[in-house]
Amino acid sequence: MKVLENVSLKPYTTFGIEAKSRYFIDIQTVEELVEALAQSGGQEILILGGGSNMLLTKDFPGLAIRISIPGITIVREEGDDVWVKAGAGVVWHQLVLQTLGMDLCGLENLSLIPGFVGASPMQNIGAYGVEIKDVMDELEAVHRTTGERKIFRNEDCRFGYRESIFKHELKGQYVIVSVTFRLSRVPKLHIAYGDIQKTLQEMGVAEITPKAVSDAVIHIRQSKLPDPAVLGNAGSFFKNPEIPRAQYDDLKAVHSDLPGYPAGEGRVKVPAGWLIERAGWKGYRDGAVGVHDRQALVIVNFGGATGAQVRDLSAKVQASVFEKYGINLQPEVNFI
Known part of the structure; x- marks a missing residue:
């Protein structure tokens, strides 16, 4: 195993955000992983795979371990x-x-x-x-x-x-x-x-x-959906919220075209993309960040965006949807 220092994690995440890790190892076997964990010295560890479910908001001060186990x-x-x-x-x-x-x-x-x-x-x-x-x-x-x-x-x-x-x-x-x-x-x-x-x-x-x-x-x-190789993104940024049937019925009375799907235990799943689009965010852009013009569930990096900018835009989308529908959107993406 070769331990690298001050490695850019931009190539290892689909959002294409520039952030560095103090140390970095690429792992090919389970035995290498066990050895790397044993030698980590108690420092903070970040596990990387395809990097499609994370948003890097700052440099990582510890050891990033990329799992490349094949087969x-x-x-x-x-x-x-x-x-x-x-x-x-x-x-x-x-x-x-x-x-x-x-x-x-x-x-x-x-x-x-x-x-x-x-x-x-x-x-x-x-x-x-x-x-x-x-x-x-x-x-x-x-x-x-x-x-x-x-x-x-x-x-x-x-x-x-x-x-x-x-x-x-x-x-x-x-x-x-x-x-x-x-x-x-x-x-x-x-x-x-x-x-x-x-x-x-x-x-x-x-x-x-x-x-x-x-x-x-x-x-x-x-x-x-945009190709991450062309336009940085993490796919669906938010989960589809599941709300009580009574809340859905109240919203449906006001918004007759509100879609919903049975989610069990008296709850209804509502498409987050629909909520975001109807709240006016589809196609929105603010400099290097924005909401995709074909799928409102996707927040995109047009190039050069910081993780903080993406995080702040997601917070604005959450606040807007809550104000309009009283529904809290929860990110699928992990903030690092």
């Missing part, structure tokens, strides 16, 4: 079910494409989500009616202090909407090193969510396959 392998087969294990450093979309190439179903709705495999359970990433909790079997993680390797089963992760135990009770305690997914050779397609069916029709798809669903999702995402 995609079939570890078990039982009937039509196939268990695929991926290293935490595998690019998420690469995993989706490779499993589709194996004729495996389960990840197609999650196509083109930015980031690495290791972050997927932490955020319980999801799109178009599918979440990690629906397909993950188990993960392996390393304890930051003891170096102990531990297996977490799906039920151990306490998944919720963009939530897991790693964002709450175990926050900052473990580093995920691999994730195993239970996929299937028999298609169980989810095409009712969003514009998937409409897009498949527009694409003239005669036979709906997992690959066709993936292609449709990619088309939708590319038409709505």
Whole structure:
């Protein structure tokens, strides 16, 4: 392992914010990770994957460890079910494409989500009616202090909407090193969510396959979301809020076109992008920062923005939506 000093983290995050880390290590194996943690000397540690779920608001004074553990392998087969294990450093979309190439179903709705495999359970990433909790079997993680390797089963992760135990009770305690997914050779397609069916029709798809669903999702995402390589962003900046049914009914009486989706336990999920757009933010720009003109849920860095500028704009959006609708938007993005 080579420890670097005063390394720019700009290339390692999708927001493209300039910030430096005092020390930096790129990790290729679990053994290297255990060694790096043991030798960290108690300094503050920042774990980096694809950098698609974080906003750097200042220089980092400690050790940044980038997890680049590779590998995609079939570890078990039982009937039509196939268990695929991926290293935490595998690019998420690469995993989706490779499993589709194996004729495996389960990840197609999650196509083109930015980031690495290791972050997927932490955020319980999801799109178009599918979440990690629906397909993950188990993960392996390393304890930051003891170096102990531990297996977490799906039920151990306490998944919720963009939530897991790693964002709450175990926050900052473990580093995920691999994730195993239970996929299937028999298609169980989810095409009712969003514009998937409409897009498949527009694409003239005669036979709906997992690959066709993936292609449709990619088309939708590319038409709505900016490419981080071109325009810095972290995808959806805010979670879709879940509010009590009574509050939703009161808002619906005033805003008749307010969309809502049952979220269980007497709650309704409201699209954050809709709230932000109706509050007047879609296409807004203030110098180097702004709100995307095709998807109001995305805050963008037009070039040269600071993390503080992005954070301040997000706070203004939150305040505006709360003033208009009485709903608190919660960031999906982690502020560093």
